[in-house]
Amino acid sequence: MTAQQPAGGAAIPQRPAVDFGRRYITFETPRFAGRTPRRTMIVCAALALVILGAGLASLTLGAYEVSFGAVIRAIFDPASDPDARQVVFEWRLPRVLFAVLCGAALALSGGIFQSLTRNPLGSPDIIGFGVGAQFGVTLVMIVLELNTYLWKASGALVGGLLTALLVYALASKGGTSAFRLIIVGIGVSAGLGALTSWILITVSVEKAMMAATWGAGSIASLGFDQLAPAALVFAVILVLTLPLTRRLPVLEMGDDAAAALGIDAGRTRFAAVVLGVALIALVTAAAGPISFIALAAPQISQRLTRSNSPMGTLPVMLTGAALVVVSDAVAQLATVPVGVVTVSVGGIYLAWLLAAQYARRA
Incomplete structure (x- = not known):
């Protein structure tokens, strides 16, 4: 002293x-x-290594056998086997990069809505925004017969935003609370799911099969043509989201605390909803619904970093990217869409989360 x-x-x-x-x-x-x-920093470095390792392992999987050494040579040696380079760069690398993009976007969207609702169950999967985006794409693909990425993205964005407005309008009667928002969102999600099923059973088998294949959530057929515009849109949304990383944690303490620090609560909530739905729409239009990543990634990241808020941009995005890359590698081994793997694992996580929430309140 x-x-x-x-x-x-x-x-x-x-x-x-x-x-x-x-x-x-x-x-x-x-x-x-x-x-x-x-x-x-340590957690982010570890997650980056998981993404790199799982991504390299994914490059070796497929009908055309490519060893791990051949993948490394194809990446770093331009004079290596041209067939291996074509398989790695043109067929498999876009899939891995899309897995990273989808995981980061879904996780960031989940962090936004969980921070906004102050509840770990307040993810777009639970409160219906993801189902709204899926319903919008279904209408565009099946009813309007418009199957380009731009139209599907527009349908997903409009469907997600209209669903968000409907959920907030129904949940705001008598004062909005996170619990009421989640319950109303579950009800709206069930209704939109029923409407989607009704549409699918009233169209031809070919259209229904096309929608069902897309609805399973798969990134197998995506290439650089879809990756480039999706990455550009994600970069723009990410830049617009950066101010929320400071405002939403303050908003978690209440509107009075936010107002005392000069934060407009209404404007912040509106921006958060629009950007969160835009992230969901970005993924849904390209790969279909990949469920439960938005629910699990923010909570896993928060526990790994011991943060006070699920709204941690870099660790949350890396957690989501790692989950989707690993899930896609498992999906390739099991020859199923990645959405099937995330639903299976996410369902177990949701059951554990509900049990933990109940035990905490008991």
Whole structure:
């Protein structure tokens, strides 16, 4: 302990800095300065390694056998086997990159809505926004017979936004609460699911099979033609989402606390809903519904980083990307769409989450 000697008095002891149990890594440049928790950096690095490892393993899977060594040579040696390079770069690499993109987008959307509702069950899968996007794409594909990416993206966005408006309108009677929002969202989701099923049984078998194949959630047939516009749209949405990383955690403390810090609660909620639905629409239009990633990824990330909010942009996106890349590798081994794997694993996670929530309240 050190002491300071004032001009004309006794020494005043200095209190040591308080240790809150978190270690930070600080960085400082002439223009920027900041710090980030060391645990978060370690978790992000570990998740990046999982994505890299699972992605490289996925490049070896398929009807055309390519060994791990051949994949490495195809990536780094332009003079390697041209057939292997074609398989790796033109057929399999877009699938891995799309898995990363879809996982990051779904996880970020889940983090937004879970922070907005202050409830781990408040993901777009549960409150119906994902089903609304799926219903919009079904109408565009089956009823309007428009099967391009632009039209499907428009249908997903409009369907998701209209569903969000309907859920908020029904849940706002008598005051909006997270519990009421989730219950109303489950009801609206069930209704839209029934309408989707009714549409599918009233059309031809060919159209129904096309919609059912898309509805299973698959990234097997996606290439760089779909990846480039999807990545561009995701980059734009991500930039628009960055201000929410600071505002939503403050909004979790209540509207009064947010207003005291100069945050417009209504405008922040509106922006969060639009951007969250846009992320869901981006994935739904390209790959179909990939369920439960938006529910599980923010909670897993929050537990790994020991964060106070599910709205942690980088770790949340890396967690979602890792889940989808690993799930897609399992899907290739089982020869099923990736959506089937995420539904199977996500259902188990949802049951555990509901049991944990009930035990906490009991």
